[in-house]
Amino acid sequence: MPIPSSIPSSSEFSTSTRKMDGYGEVCLLGDGFDPSGAVRMREDEYDSRSGSDNIDGALSGDDQDANDEQQPKGKKYHRHTPHQIQELEIFFKECPHPDDKQRSELSRRLCLETKQVKFWFQNRRTQMKTQIERHENAILKQENDKLRAENSVMKDAIANPTCNTCGGPSIPGHLSFEEHHLRIENARLREKLHRLYTVTNKFLGWPVSSPFGNQGSSPSSDSCLELSVGRSGIGRSSTVSDSMGLGNGHFGAGPVMPISKPEIGVSGNDIPLDRTIYVDFALAAMNELVEMAQTDAPLWIRSRDGGSRETLNLDEYSRTFPSSAGMKHINWTTEATRDSTMVIINSLALVETLMDANRWAEMFPCLIARATTIDVITSGMCGTRNGALQLMNAELRVLSPLVPVRTLKFLRFCRQLADGLWAVVDVSIGEGSDSNTFLGCRRLPSGCVVEDMPNGFSKVTWVEHTEYDETVIHQLYRQLISSGIGFGSQRWLANLQRQCECLAILMSSTIPTEDPAGISPGGRRSMLKLSQRMVDKFCSGLCSSSLHKWDKLVVGNISEDVKVMARKSINEPGEPPGIVLSAATSVWMPVTQQRLFAFLQDDHFRSEWDILSNSRPMLEMVRISKGQDADNRVSLLRANPMKANESTMFILQETWTDISGSLVVYTPVDTASVSLMMRGGDSAYVSLLPSGFAILPNATNNDKDASMKSGMNSGHDNGCLLTVAFQILVNSLPTAKLTVESVETVNNLIFCTIRKIKTALQVS
Template structure:
C-alpha cells in the first residue's frame, strides 16, 4: 500500500496480503493470518514527514506539505479560488505534533478514546484527526513490514533458483574431461559437489526454521516433505521454498493434534495449520538464527512447568502434619527431567514449592499484568524490588499474549537486611493452552554469554497456570523452583528460605490474593463508611503505597534506590545502616536521611505479634511518637476482606482541646505468608488535601515499621491470637512458637544542605532500634 493510501475502516479490518512472485498460495496463507494486525514496531525506513491522507467527513490529515504548481491571475484566478473553496479542508500537522504523535505511537499504537482525547487537547488537534493519523500510521507500517519480508523471501527464492539452474545445467550437459565432448557423468565435479552441499544445507536450515516456529507456537510439527527424489524439473525449488512459503505443505490434509493434557482434559486443543516464519517474532524483527536457543529453552521450560503443576503426581510428596506442605521428590524429578537436573549447581541449595488458590481476577487481566514488567512489580510490591524487560523476542500472535517471549531482569527481596536481594536474568514465556487456560513460565538462561553467571541464584522452570472460573475468579497454580548460594544468607534465615517461606509459591499467591482484593474494593461502587470520596480514597491509598515502597527500599537495597552503606565499628553487623541525601527528591524532607534496620527472632507467633503492633491502644508501650499516650484511629480505609488489612490515620490522644497533635499514616496487613505494619508522621494540611483527591506525590514521608515472617511451615496454619502474654498455649497447640521480626526506621538527622552525617547520629538511631525491640519484649513478657 503506498504512503498516500486512504485509511478506510473497512479496509483496515483485514491485513494486506504479501505478494510474493510465483507464490499465490503463500500470499493467501499470509492473508488469513492476523499476526500483523497489532503491529507495534517502527520500520527502519519509515519517513515521519511522508504524506498520509485520510478520508472521512470533511477532514484530511497531512504530515507533509501541499504543492501547488503554476500561477494564475484575473478571471481564471477567481475561478480557481471558487474551486478551492469547494475542496475539502486540509490540515498540515506541525513538526511538533508529528513528533509527539510518533513518541506516543511507539508506546501505544492503538490508543483508546480517552488517550486520543488527551492527545488532541494537548496538541491542538481534533479527536478525529488523531484517530485518522494513527490509522494511517498503522497501515503504513504494515505495508513497510510486508515489503521488507517480501524482499527477503524474493532474495532467497532467486538464490535457490540460480543454484538449482546451475545444478540442472551441469547434470543435463555433462562433458568429458579428456576430449571436452559430451559424456555420461561418472563423478561430480568439485563445483557441482559444492552446489549440492549448499543446497542440502539450505534445505536443512529451512526445515529447522519450520520446526522451531511450530514448536514455539505450540502447533504440530508436520512431516517435512523431501522432493529431492522427484523427477519434476522444479522439484528442487519446491523443496526449499514451496508454494506456501514453508515447503510443500499445502498437500498435508491430516495434521497432528496439538495440545497438552494435565489429566483433566483442559489442555486439549483443536488441530491447526502451521504459519509462516514471520509470526515467530515481532513484525519486522524475526527471531535471528542464533536466538532460537531462547525458543528451545522456553518450550522445554513450559513443558516442565505443566508437568510439575499437575496434581497427584509422584513429583511431589505431601507431609503428614497439619501444614500439608508439599516437598519436591528430587529423585523422581531427576528421572523425569534429566537435562534440568544435570544443569544444577552441586554446591547450591534448592527450594521448590507449589500452591493453588482462587483470586478475584480473570485470566486475561492477570496474564497482561505478568507480561508487563511495571505492572508485575506493582502487583507484588513487597516481593519485587525492581523489574525490567531487557528484550522482547516475540509479542505473541493475533493481538494476544499467546506465544509472547521476553528476556527480563528482576530483583526479588525478603524484608530483612539479613537476606540479600535475589538478582535474576530470565526468559518469560506465555502460552494459551485452551480457552480461558493460560500458563506463564520463567527460566534462567543456561550456560553461555547471556547466562546469569555473576548471580548467586538461578531460576529453574517456575511460574503459574491460570484457569478462568465463574464470577470473574481465576484458579491459579503457582510453582517456584530456585537454586541459590546459601552462604550469602544469614544463619537466622537459612532454614526458612530453604522451606520457601521467603520466596516460595505461598508468598506469591498470598500477595496476589491481597492485591486483587484491594483492587476489587477500589472498583466497587459501595460508599466508603468513612465518608471519603472515591478520588480521596485512591489518593490516600496511593500515598500509603509510596510509604510502603520507601519502607521496603530502606531495608533491601536495589539498583533503583541509591543508598550509601555505613560501617560503624561499635554497631553490630546484624544492624544495617544506610544514608542518602534527599535534597532533590520530591516527597521526602530535604536533608540527610538515615535508614537503620535489623532482624531478630521473637518467641511469639506471627499473629500474636502482629495483633500487638497494629493495636493503636497498645502503641504507647513501644512507640516514642505516641508520647506515652494511646492512639486514636481517626480514619480507616479497608484494603481487603479482613479488618487487619487497612490504611489508618492515627492521632495521639490530646491532653486538652487546644493541643495540636501529630497525625500518623499507617498501613497494616497480615496473611499466611507474613505481616506488615508501616507508619510515617504526616502533616495535617497535606493529609487534608490528599483526602480531597489532590496529588499525593509531594507529601513528605519518612516511613518506619515492622515486617514479620513465620519461622516455620507449621506457622502457616497458626491462628492463635491470644494476648494474655503467655506463649505456653502456642507451644501446647503443636505450632511453632516463634517468628522473625524486622524493625526498620528512617529518620531525618540533619536538614541543612551542607550537613554531614556524624557517628553520634548513627549511634542514636541504633539505640532507638534496640530500645524499641526491648520495649516490645517487655510488653509481651518474653524476656
C-alpha cells in the same frame, strides 16, 4: 581428474590452514572436509572435526613447525568418555563460548587438558553451524527444484493449451510475461502460507488445516524448530530436538492464531544464534513447568500441616528430568515448592499483568524490588500474549536486612494451553551472552498455570524452583528460606490473592460514595496512593536495590546484624530535604506471628512501644479496607494534643497479614498533608519517613531436623522472625553531614523499641 590450478592440493591446504591468521593452533582436517567452507571456519576460529574427538598433546603453530620432523606418521586421537561428552554437552547448552576460567574448571573436573576442552567447544560450534547450513541448503535446493518443476509445467501449458471441456487443443492465446510471473509468485506464496500453518500447528500444539487443503508435507514441515525457520519469514533454523514436546498432548484444541514476526531485534529473516537458543530454553522450560504443575506424588510431597503447599522430591525430579537435574550447581541449595489457590481475577488479566514488568512489580510490591524488560523476542500472536517471549531482569526480596536481594536475569514465556488455560514460565540464563555465571541465585523452570473458573475467579497453580548460594544468608534465616517460606510459591500466591482482593474492593460499585468519616472517593484514592508509596519506601530501606540510592554505612560500635544506610536528597518530590538515615535489624521473637501482629496493629497498645505517641492514646479517624480480613487496611490515626498550644499529630498506617507474613508500616504526616488527602489532591509531593515492622512465620514443623542443624531448638517452633526498621531525618540543611551520634541514636531507637515490645508481651 586433474586438480584445477585455483584449488590447492590437500597438503598445501593443511599447511595454509595451520598458519592462517597467526593463530598458531593446529586445525585438523577430517575426511569429510569441504574446502568451500574454509573461509567461513577461518572467520569463526572453528576446528573442522566433530565434537567428540580431539588431538592428544596438541601443539601451537610454532611448535608444530619446529617439530615436523619428529611427528609420527600416524596421529593419535583421544576419544572422550560418554560421561565427559555428556558434561560438555550440558555446559554447551548454557554457554557455547566459555572463557579461559570456565575451560580450566571443566578440564579439572573432567580430567582433560585445557586445549582438549577448547578444541571440543570449537568443534561442537562448527558441528552446530554446519548442521544449520546443511539444513538450510537442503531446504533451498528442494524449493529451487520445485520452482523449476512448476516453471517447466507452466511452460508446457503455455506452449500446448488445452480446452477444459473437451480436452482437445484450444485456440492459442497470448499469455503475457507479467501473468506468467504472477502465477509463479502465487504458487510460491501458497507454499509459504502452507508452511506457516504447519509452524502454527507445531508451535501451539493445535490442529490447524491449510485453506488450500493437503499439499503434502514439505521438508520444512518436518523441522522441529519451524518457529525460527527463515523460509517462513520468522527467523533462521536451529537445532532444537523433538524432545521439546511441541503438541505433546498437554495442549487442547484452540482457535487458529498465525505466527507473527518478532517485533524487536530482528533484521530481515535473521535471528541471531543466541535467540534461537532462547527459544530452545523457553520451550523446554514450558514443557517442564506444565508437567510439574500436573504431576502429583511421588514428584511432590504434601506438607504435614494439612495445607496445600508441597515440596519437591529431588530424587524423583532427577529421574523425571535428568537433563535439568544434571545442570544444577553442585554447591548450591535447592528450594522448590508448589501451591494452588483460587484468585478473584481472570486468566487474561493475570497473564497481561505478568507479562508487563511494571504491573508485575505493582502486583507483588513486597516481593519485587525492581523489574525491567530487557528485550521482547516475540510479542505474541494476533494481539494476544500467546507465544510471547521476553528477556527480563528482576530483584526479589525478603523483608529483612539479613537476606540479600536476589538478582535474576531470565526468560519469560507465555503460552495458551487451551481455551481459558494459560501458562507463564520463567527460566534463568547466564549473565551475558558468553557467560554461564549467575549472581548467587538461579531460577529453574518456575511460574504458574492459570485456569478460568466461574464468576470471574481463576485457579492458579504456582511452581517455584530455585537454587541459590546459602552462604550469603544469615544463619537466622537459612531454615526459612530453604523451606520456601521466603521466596516460595505460598508467598507468591498469598500476595497475589491479597492484591486481587484489594483491587476487587476498590473497583466494586457497592462502596459508598461518601465515607462516614467524611472522605470522598478522590480522597480515598489519594490516601491509598500515598500509602502505597510509603510501603515501597519502607521496603527499600530494608533491602537496598539498584533502584534506590542508599549508601551502606559501617560503624564500629554498631552490631553487624543492624543494617544502616543513608541517603541525601535535595529538592526531590516526595523526599524531605537533607540526610535521611535508615536502620533495620531482625530478631527472633518467642511468640506466634498472629499474637505479635495483633499487638502491634492494635491502637490501644501503641503507646506501650511507639515513641511518637508520647504515651498518648491514638484514635483511628479513617479506615480504608483492602481485603476481606479486617486487618488488611489503611488507617489515619490521630493523637490528641497534651497541651493547648501543641499541634495535632497524624499517623498514616497500613497493615496486612496472611499465611506468608504480616506488615505494619506507618509514617507521621502533618495537618496540611492530611487536608490535601481529604480533598483528593495529589499526594506525590507529601514527604514520607516510614518506619514499621515485618513479621515472618517460622518454618513448618516438618523441618525440625533442619532447625536443629541451624542452631534452633524445638522450643522455637511457635516463634516468628521480627524485622524492625526506622527512617529518620538527621539534618535538613544542604551542607549537613552524617555523624556517628546520629547512627547511634537510630540504633538505640531500634533496640529500645524491641525491649518495649518484649516487656509488653512478657517474653524474654
